[in-house]
Amino acid sequence: MRRFILYSRTGKTAPFNGSLLEAGRLDVIHQCIISAMFLSHSIRRDVEFHVFLYGSPNPPLHIIIDGSSLYDVRTDEATWNKILNEILSGHPHQGIFMRKEGIENYVETLKKIFVLNEKGKDIKEFERKDLDDASFIIGDQVGLPIKFEKFVRRLGANELSLGKKRYLASSVINIINYSLDRLMV
């Protein structure tokens, strides 16, 4: 199992009209969901995707996508505009749930937490046992708040490096998924 945890500073926390972009950059969340959950014509059943929304008017909210039970989804933006609106209206979708919860409460319950840091240990140097059942915490387009980064460091989070480039959050998830795929075989 692998778990991606996204911190969204701006994602709307109520039903919205208009585009995902206009709803506090929920378009970034959509891109991350595609990278985390989808293979070609199949869903990654061993992945959980968590996003914590800190935008107005009702933060924080925790949305959970559980690959083991996710059904009836496609990769396009309109599909996820509809689903995220339904979830934010309190109507769950198969494999997608919402809780009224902040990220600190949730992350405290996890073991094997990883955060990105260019100067951390290179993802190429990890072995399978290090990354099995790991949780990867990822910032949105702005990055993680410093206060929260300090919090996860106090919890003993491991620092993971993907090299010198700074990638989009959705690319980070793709790279981690791929790196783990290659370790697991």
Added chain:
Amino acid sequence: MRRFILYSRTGKTAPFNGSLLEAGRLDVIHQCIISAMFLSHSIRRDVEFHVFLYGSPNPPLHIIIDGSSLYDVRTDEATWNKILNEILSGHPHQGIFMRKEGIENYVETLKKIFVLNEKGKDIKEFERKDLDDASFIIGDQVGLPIKFEKFVRRLGANELSLGKKRYLASSVINIINYSLDRLMV
């Protein structure tokens, strides 16, 4: 320099109304453009993205995105719905052009062509010099037509393996970009 070449069997070849999904799965093209061209808060200046559209009513069309001159773009779907409509209407955007041309004509002019094949040479086994200035040909949600695959094999295309999983086209591009980034440093 690196070059991604996408074969879209269904992408619309005229201005369209409605979503990218409805325009012959141009949503897949949008996802691929993001993976190919964008880093966090910057554009990959050393990447060219080419898509050949074979949908109705005017196939084939060749759209070229040149990272070295691309400006005034964002990652969201609405931005690319507008840009692709403008391009298909004959109005170029900075760094984005259209030509009336089929994929065979273009690919014939290239050296160092790569196609994906699970049984090809593992991307981890290539050296920098092998992949510098390479062109990667990628299928859409349906995959490459067999006739075209035979054509590129006759041209001497190299077979590249990303392991055993079958990835979304946009993930394939992310994985190749990342693998090259790590080789280039």
